[in-house]
Amino acid sequence: MIRLLKIELSKILPYSTFWVLSGITFGIYFFFLLIGSQINFNFDGIDINVYFRFPTVWQTIAYYSSWFNLLLVLLVIILIGNEFNFKTFRQNSIDGLSRQELFISKLLLITLFAFVAFIISFFSALIIGITYSNNVGSDYILHEIYFVFVFFIQSIGFMSIAFLISLLLKNIAASVVVFIGAYIFELIIRAFFAIMSISWGQYLPFKVLSNLCDAPSLNKMLTNPMLKESIANATSTAQASGQFTDVNFGVNMVLSLSYIAVFLYFSYLILKKKDL
Amino acid sequence: MEVLRIEDVSKRYGNTQAVNRFSLKINKGNIYGILGPNGSGKTTILAVILGIIKQDSGFFQWYNTKKNSTTKKLGALLETPNFYSYLSLEKNLKIVADIKKVDTYSIDEVLEKTGLLERKYSKYYTLSLGMKQRLALASVLLGDPEILILDEPTNGLDPEGIADVREMILNQAKSGKTIILASHILTEVQKTCTHVAILRKGRILQSGEINSLIKSKNTIVVSSDENEKLFDLLTRSGLYEKVEIINNEISIDLKENSEAKDVNEFAFKHNIILTKFEAYKKSLETEFLRMMKSS
Structure with missing residues (x-):
């Protein structure tokens, strides 16, 4: 495993595109995080800073970070596309990597990317939380910390879709277009299902994965009890009328893990069966 | 000792029969030329025995075992040199060495053998076609494999380079290595090989020792x-x-x-x-x- 990861790292660490993309993304990530955390609305009954305090900060950062999954997806598509472009998948196999090892090496890379993204999110949330929170007791800090772990799984999920598409199409530009196209296609399907009052749209892969790191509830920033109650009532009325349905978090997690397993399994099958 | 046995291997791409019931036995120490015009199926049959593409029917065996257990004994160049264009020669060969699980100190040795030591730190994309071909040969030699599979190894080389490759092949053969060489250059095969299989449209027309093939006066x-x-x-x-x-x-x-x-x-x-x-x-x-x- 370490050997395979070492081989992968020796391919990407000297790759300037990797550093440029990462640099731009981290720059944008920290820039907006800094700007966002400085915003201080002071309306009566609304406290926006609650999103930067423990425990909500974990969910805020996980949700914010989830937008940057697009970079991870792009990186996976570029790196796998390169292997086909340079015919190095083929050469690696000739030189002695089995198809299983080729698969594992890319899976390790995906896990590593997700882990780095998780670490960045974790420390961003921790630092912002400590800065804005008055109560920094360990129980209070750790409450809702699971959101950043869920972000880790979400990243793997989106990258596993990118992995599968890249192996199928073997072309960077086509894979990017198909990934975005699949996302838009799913949006259309969901809209169609919603019009037809079919709840299945909630179980489609992009939606299931996106649901993992949902935005923190607007209710959290409301300090006025009356306002809070009226929003809660409006939400429950909408749910009762079937305008939107919330999938239980546990069910969503099981579905996400199932989708990841399916995408990775098909990726493995493609690598194993198809000509390189 | 039998190194490779291919039995009735066929491969079709759409309507094109690339390889048609190809059978061949190669013994240790043979320099086996696979000769045929462009599109005769030479590269396809090599890709099949390297496990890069799957045959539709038939089978092949290395040393009477499955391919995976013999990959360390193989060094192969298939069609074009395949490397990461943004990496230096040294870093490209380091990846090959890590895959083959061989010590990286031999990188300098193979670069020296192929006349590329001076360009060790150059990026791959800066090399000429001939140099890329030499680098591919360097990566084939890395780890001192027992079997060399070379598909058009002199592509893009100048006359001096072609002579060097020929000499390299003969030197490797002298040390008991088995070499499978696909080419459409007849003189190259005649000067280097002990055996030959002549292909046309994926089918073997004739195979055997070169001397017996051209024995009549x-x-x-x-x-x-x-x-x-x-x-x-x-x-x-x-x-x-x-x-x-x-x-x-x-x-x-x-x-x-x-x-x-x-x-x-x-x-x-x-x-x-x-x-x-x-x-x-x-x-x-x-x-x-x-x-x-x-x-």
């Missing part, structure tokens, strides 16, 4: 106004190794003890006037071209 090509009668007489006489009609001409392979003038005398004795009489020293080239025409 001469080939005579004749024609007359009475070709059919002459062909019949020559065939029935039993005096010649092989008699066949190719493109309205009669090709005659002479036996060891017969001479070209015997054919002329034979025709004269049977009152047939020859309108064409050409004698060829048999080479792999003439044999190859003859097979291509007759098939």
Whole structure:
């Protein structure tokens, strides 16, 4: 495993595109995080800073970070596309990597990317939380910390879709277009299902994965009890009328893990069966 | 000792039969040339035995075992050199060394052998076609494999480079290595190989030792106004190794003890006037071209 990861790292660490993309993304990530955390609305009954305090900060950062999954997806598509472009998948196999090892090496890379993204999110949330929170007791800090772990799984999920598409199409530009196209296609399907009052749209892969790191509830920033109650009532009325349905978090997690397993399994099958 | 056995391997791409019931046995120490025109299936059969593409039918065996257990013994160059264009030569070979699980100190050694040591830190994309080909050969040699599989190894090389590669192949063969060399350059195969398989449209036309393939001394090509009668007489006489009609001409392979003038005398004795009489020293080239025409 370490050997395979070492081989992968020796391919990407000297790759300037990797550093440029990462640099731009981290720059944008920290820039907006800094700007966002400085915003201080002071309306009566609304406290926006609650999103930067423990425990909500974990969910805020996980949700914010989830937008940057697009970079991870792009990186996976570029790196796998390169292997086909340079015919190095083929050469690696000739030189002695089995198809299983080729698969594992890319899976390790995906896990590593997700882990780095998780670490960045974790420390961003921790630092912002400590800065804005008055109560920094360990129980209070750790409450809702699971959101950043869920972000880790979400990243793997989106990258596993990118992995599968890249192996199928073997072309960077086509894979990017198909990934975005699949996302838009799913949006259309969901809209169609919603019009037809079919709840299945909630179980489609992009939606299931996106649901993992949902935005923190607007209710959290409301300090006025009356306002809070009226929003809660409006939400429950909408749910009762079937305008939107919330999938239980546990069910969503099981579905996400199932989708990841399916995408990775098909990726493995493609690598194993198809000509390189 | 049998290194590779291929039995009835076929591979089809859409409507094109790339390889058609290909069978071959290669023994240790053989330098086996796979000869054929472009599109004859040479690269496909090599890709199959390297596990890069899956055959539709048939099977192959390395050392009577599954391929995966022999990959460390293989060094292969298939079609074009395949490397990461943004990496230096050294870093590209480091990846190959890590995959082959060999020490990286041998990188300098193979770069030296292929005349690329000075360009060790150059990026791959800055190399000329010939240098890229040399780097591919360097990566093949990394880890001192027992079997070398080379697909058109002299592509893009200058005459000096071609001679170097030929010498390298012969040196490797001297140390007991088995070499499989696919090429459409006849002289290259004749000068380097001990055995040859001639392919056309994915099918083997002939295979075996090169010496036995071109053992008969001469080939005579004749024609007359009475070709059919002459062909019949020559065939029935039993005096010649092989008699066949190719493109309205009669090709005659002479036996060891017969001479070209015997054919002329034979025709004269049977009152047939020859309108064409050409004698060829048999080479792999003439044999190859003859097979291509007759098939």
